[in-house]
Amino acid sequence: MDQSCDRTRNSLSQSPTPPLVGVETGPASEFTGKYMVLLRDGEMKEGLQAIKRVASLTSVCVAADYEGAAVRMDEAGKAEVFVLDKLGVAVVSADPPQLRRLQSAAAEGGAILAVEPERIMYAIEPARDRLAILDYLRGYRDAVNRLYDSLTGVPGEAEKELAALTAFTDNAEFTWGVQATRVNQSRFSGRGVRVAVLDTGFDLDHPDFVGRPVVSHSFVHVQTIEDVHDHGTHCIGTALGAQQLAGGVRRYGCAFGGDIYVGKVLSNQGSGADSAILAGINWAITNSCRVISMSLGARVQPGGAFSSIYENVAQRALTSNPGALIIAAAGNDSNRPIVIAPVSRPANCPSILAVAALDSNLGIARFSNGGINPNGGGVDVAGQGVSVFSSVPDSFPAWDQPGGPGRPWPPRYHTISGTSMATPHVAGIAAMWLEARGAGTTAQGLWQLLTGSAVRLLLPSRDVGAGLVQGPV
Structure with missing residues (x-):
């Protein structure tokens, strides 16, 4: 998906063609600079302690502390460690030396299992009306071809x-x-x-x-x-x-x-x-x-x-x-x-x-x-x-x-x-x-x-x- 989310909406008054939306991203992966840390299932407390000890991080925001886990993201964003307790995942702010220590801990197979960079995801790309129109015409053409083939009894296609x-x-x-x-x-x-x-x-x-x-x-x-x-x-x-x-x-x-x-x-x-x-x-x-x-x-x-x-x-x-x-x-x-x-x-x-x-x-x-x-x-x-x-x-x-x-x-x-x-x-x-x-x-x-x-x-x-x-x- 293009990083822009601008729209080009259909302006046809007859046979309108829908815009295409979905889950495409830009040509290059985008990262936030933070990292996701996977913790061993059932060892959330031990995993959090390991993160704090290994990476020397002290500021923590835990989703479970909010009613219904309705986290205030401004508070989560300020914390060095954001803990998602139901998932066994923490999102951390780490500089290169801290990151290396977290990765080493993951390689050792303790409470920390994996570390990945946090990425950006998307909902939509700009509409592409011309391509959508071609989709419609291609579908119409294919339907006609199928009907012709079925009526003429194309071998092996019945x-x-x-x-x-x-x-x-x-x-x-x-x-x-x-x-x-x-x-x-x-x-x-x-x-x-x-x-x-x-x-x-x-x-x-x-x-x-x-x-x-x-x-x-x-x-x-x-x-x-x-x-x-x-x-x-x-x-x-x-x-x-x-x-x-x-x-x-x-x-x-x-x-x-x-x-x-x-x-x-x-x-x-x-x-x-x-x-x-x-x-x-x-x-x-x-x-x-x-x-x-x-x-x-x-x-x-x-x-x-x-x-x-x-x-x-x-x-x-x-x-x-x-x-x-x-x-x-x-x-x-x-x-x-x-x-x-x-x-x-x-x-x-x-x-x-x-x-x-x-x-x-x-x-x-x-x-x-x-x-x-x-x-x-x-x-x-x-x-x-x-x-x-x-x-x-x-x-x-x-x-x-x-x-x-x-x-x-x-x-x-x-x-x-x-x-x-x-x-x-x-x-x-x-x-x-x-x-x-x-x-x-x-x-x-x-x-x-x-x-x-x-x-x-x-x-x-x-x-x-x-x-x-x-x-x-």
Whole structure:
């Protein structure tokens, strides 16, 4: 993703094309100058003592000291050591000699297990309307070609073409994503399941969420939970949007009965440090959220490794009882068929459910990253990620022209594309499965439900994993 978060919104009054958003970063990795330290599971006290002793650090901020782990990030930022006790991770300020001592301690295999530089992650890149239009035209062309081939009986293609003819479109009642995942047929709503969406915040005044309890906290210094960006509100709408909508539009949300937890871990400009994201995960787990949705990430180079910090955090959450499932966007760095980029960080961790994006013909989206790195970084499932209609804040660009050339959608709604949009579909459906199978279902069991019930697609598992997620009917 370009470091800039400026928008180029669609200005077509007919056949509007959604902007592409997701989890791309700039060409070079960005670091904050701080470091993440992984501590041995169950040895938080010993690990903190080791950090203080080895690196001669004294100023400490502990997430557990705040009610519900709702950390004040200004205070955490001033501390030399910021402890995320539920995760077994500390974020430290260390000069080169202190860093070397911490790395030596990690190599010795005591309470300190690993040290990694803290990085910046992102939610969005500028929209690329021309490429999105080409996506639409390419999909239309491919659909026509498939129809022609099926009618003329191309040898060896019959079964493939039959499956490929499956296509979905938004109608007056439901978005195509709600239809393709059987959410509209389900009797489950995710009722009673806590779902945390860690993103750019939320439009607390959106009319579709009036009367819905929202638990929220901002992990971005001096910024409120309010979403002036749009990414977070769009993702929350897809995961947890209402069944009956105030705006009179089609249903776009999955788990309308789920409990909404909003962690603002990305700034109004769409970026955030690992410390904020990990603090959000720590907060979500502390508050018993069973599903954690993260449409964010950083670019990974071909052959690049996954973060041992995030992997251990996700693995500990996944294997605890009942546990929490972390779901993350695979990323938008590809330009298929020419370039397939590897799954982004942190979705490339084996214990994080990585989500690819599909178009309405159930083909892989041009931008969706793939599982090309040999050491981790596979795609696990796929969701709807092209032309996804959902909620956005009232501060969204072009609201001053409702119905005009800049506003092909009703106010407070917009259609966007990206693996960021596929991810909350999966998160909402995960909540529905937890309601269907009961609160005793473990996070590992939930992973198996999502992958085991997915519709297999005639596409490489490298691109779509187990296939298209399906809601419980």
